[in-house]
Amino acid sequence: MTNRTRPxxxxxxxxxxxxxxxxxxxxxxxxxxxxxxxxxxxxQDECIRDLVALQESVGMSSxxxxxxxxxxxxxxxxxxxxxxxxxxxxxxxxxxxxxxxVLPSPYAKERxxxxxxxxxxxxxxxxxxxxxxxxxxxxxxxxxxxxFLGPQSFDTAAYPDTETYYAxxxxxxxxxIRDLVAIGCEYLQLDNTALPCNCDEHVRADVRQxxxxxxxxxxxxxxxxxxxxxxxxxxxxxxxHMCRGNLKGAWMAEGGYEAxxxxxxxxxxxxxxxxxxxxxxxxDFRPLRFVPPSKRVVLGLVSSKIPTLESADDLKRRIDDAAxxxxxxxxxxxxxxxxxxxxxxxxxxxEDDQKRKMELIVKVARDVWGTT
Numbered sequence: 001m002t003n004r005t006r007p008x009x010x011x012x013x014x015x016x017x018x019x020x021x022x023x024x025x026x027x028x029x030x031x032x033x034x035x036x037x038x039x040x041x042x043x044q045d046e047c048i049r050d051l052v053a054l055q056e057s058v059g060m061s062s063x064x065x066x067x068x069x070x071x072x073x074x075x076x077x078x079x080x081x082x083x084x085x086x087x088x089x090x091x092x093x094x095x096x097x098x099x100x101x102v103l104p105s106p107y108a109k110e111r112x113x114x115x116x117x118x119x120x121x122x123x124x125x126x127x128x129x130x131x132x133x134x135x136x137x138x139x140x141x142x143x144x145x146x147x148f149l150g151p152q153s154f155d156t157a158a159y160p161d162t163e164t165y166y167a168x169x170x171x172x173x174x175x176x177i178r179d180l181v182a183i184g185c186e187y188l189q190l191d192n193t194a195l196p197c198n199c200d201e202h203v204r205a206d207v208r209q210x211x212x213x214x215x216x217x218x219x220x221x222x223x224x225x226x227x228x229x230x231x232x233x234x235x236x237x238x239x240x241h242m243c244r245g246n247l248k249g250a251w252m253a254e255g256g257y258e259a260x261x262x263x264x265x266x267x268x269x270x271x272x273x274x275x276x277x278x279x280x281x282x283x284d285f286r287p288l289r290f291v292p293p294s295k296r297v298v299l300g301l302v303s304s305k306i307p308t309l310e311s312a313d314d315l316k317r318r319i320d321d322a323a324x325x326x327x328x329x330x331x332x333x334x335x336x337x338x339x340x341x342x343x344x345x346x347x348x349x350x351e352d353d354q355k356r357k358m359e360l361i362v363k364v365a366r367d368v369w370g371t372t
Contacts, residue, residue, distance in 0.1 A: 007134055007187055007237050008061045009272045009296040009332040011365035011372035013358065014241050014304075015138035015189060016073055016338030017066035018351050023047045044068050045125065052129045054355065059362040059372045062187060063133035065126045066340070073191060073341040074140040078106050080118040081172060083158070085109035089148040106145060108154035108165060114172045120179050127184055134237075136187040137180055141240060142169045142228050143221035147194030150210045170227045177231040187237040189274070190228075193252065195221060195260055196242045196276065199283075200253035218260045226269045240268065243276035243300065243337045256283015265290040272296040277318075278303040278336040288326040297326060300336030302361055307353040315364050328368070333361050 019027075026043040029035025048065045055063045070076045078084050086104035119137050127135045146153045146162070159165040177188065195218065197203050204214040229238055244253040257264075257275070265273065265287070273291070276282045277300050291297055301318050302310055315333065322331060339354050340347060349357075365372050 007136070007239075007272075008371055009239070009298055010369050011059065011061050011362045012274060012298045012332055012334035013055075013060060013062070013064070013361070014243075014274060014300075014335055014338040015064045015067060015136065015191070016340045017051055017064075017068075018340045018347060018349065018354055019066070019068060020047050020050070020351070023068060048125065049129050052126070052131075052133075055358070056130070056132045058355070058358045059366075060133060060358060061372045062136040063126070063130050064136050064138060065122055067138065067338070069122050073138075073338060074106075074144060076122070077118050077140050077145075080114060080116055081112050082115045083108050083110040083112040087149065087152065105148040105153075107149055107152060108158050108168075110155075110158045112165075112168045112172060114175055117179055118176045120176070120183060123180060123185055124183050134187050135185070136189055137185050138189045138191055138241075139176070141190040141192035141194065142166075142173060142224050143194040144192065145169060147197065147217070147221070150207065150212055166224055166227075170224070173228040174231040177228070181233055181236065185236070187239070188229075188232065189239045189241055190225065190270075191241045192225075193243060195264055196244050196257070196282075197253040199255040199257055199259045200244075201255060203253050204259070214259070215263075218263050222263055222267050226267070229269050237272075238270045239272040239274055239298075240270050241274040241337075244281060254281040257287040258283065261287035261290045265295070266292060270295065272298055272332075274298040274300060274334055276300045276336040277322075278305070282336070285322040285325050288322060291326050291330065293327075293330070296330050296332060297322070298332040298334045300334050302333070302335045302357050304335040304337050304339045304354075304357070305348060307349045309353070309356050309360060312360060312364050312367070315360075316368060319364075319368055332369075333365050335361070 023043055026035050026040045030040045048068050051066045052063050067073060084106040087107050089105045119139050123137050154165045198214050198218055207214045232238055272295065275297060288297055299319060299322055301315050319331060335357060339349060362372050
C-alpha cells in the first residue's frame with residue numbers, strides 16, 4: 001500500500017525512463033533466441049523494482065514502471081487491441097539537423113476488440129513494488145488513434161464512419177479503466193501528442209487539405225477524451241500529458257497552445273495538464289490564462305531531449321513568468337516529455353543525466369512550494 005492517495009502535481013515526471021543496458025540486452029536476446037520470455041520478464045521485474053526505488057529515493061510524487069514492458073509509449077495499447085494495422089502518416093520527426101523520417105501510425109483494418117488488458121498487468125506489478133509514492137498508469141490518449149491519419153485512420157470496410165470508430169475506442173477505454181480501478185489504480189495519465197501537434201500552423205494546413213477543420217477536430221477530441229474519462233470513479237486522479245513528440249531528441253511539431261487553449265484547458269475533464277514548455281517551440285505562457293482554478297498545470301521546463309542540466313534559478317524564474325498568467329499555487333514542475341518514449345540506444349541522455357534532472361525537479365519543487 002502507498003502512503004499517498006492523491007498526486008500533488010508539484011514534482012512530476014511523464015512516465016517513461018531510459019531502459020537499463022541489461023534490459024536492452026535481454027530484449028535483444030529474446031529476438032536472437034538467447035533469452036527466454038521468462039528470463040526477459042524476470043529482468044523487467046528487477047529493473048522496475050530498481051526504478052521504483054530510484055523514483056521514491058529522489059522524492060517524486062508519483063511512480064511508474066518506466067514503461068519497461070512496452071515496445072514504445074503507445075505500443076501497449078496497439079498490442080492489446082485486435083484489429084490494428086500500421087501505415088505511414090504525413091507528419092515526420094525532425095531535429096536541428098533536419099528531417100528524421102516518418103513513423104507509421106495505427107489504423108483500424110477491422111473492427112477493434114480489446115484482447116486483454118492494456119496496462120493492467122503492468123500496473124498490478126507496479127503497485128506491488130511501490131512503498132511511498134502513488135502508482136501512476138500511463139496510456140495513449142484516444143485522439144492519438146485518429147489525428148495522424150485522419151480519414152485514413154480506419155478502413156471503411158471496418159467502420160462506416162468516424163463516429164462508429166470513436167464509439168469502439170470509447171468502449172475499449174471504458175473496459176480498461178474499469179479493470180484498472182478494480183485492481184487499485186488511483187492515478188491515470190493520458191499521453192496526448194495529437195492536440196499539441198494541432199497547434200502547428202503547417203500541420204493545421206495539412207488537416208484542412210485532407211478535408212477536416214482543425215478547430216472542429218479539437219472540439220471533437222475534447223469530447224472524445226471526456227467520454228473516455230467518464231469511466232473514472234470520483235476521486236480518481238486524472239491528468240493528460242501534452243507534447244510535440246520525442247523520438248531520441250527529435251520532435252514533430254512547433255507552435256504554442258493558443259490555438260487549442262480555450263477549448264482544451266477550459267473543457268477537458270482532467271485534474272492536471274502536464275505541458276511541454278522547455279523550448280520556444282511550445283510558445284509562451286499566455287494560454288494558461290484559460291486554465292480554470294480547479295485544475296493544475298505541471299510545467300514541462302526540464303528537457304528530456306538534451307543532457308545539459310538546467311539551472312534551478314532559471315527554472316524558478318520561468319515558474320514566476322508562468323505565474324503572471326495563472327496562480328503559482330496551481331503550478332508544478334516536470335520534464336517536458338518522457339526520458340525514453342521508444343526503447344533502444346541512441347538517446348541523448350544517460351541514466352545519470354536522468355537522475356540529476358529528477359533530483360533537480362524535486363529540489364525546485366521543494367524550494368517553490370515546500371512539497372513534492
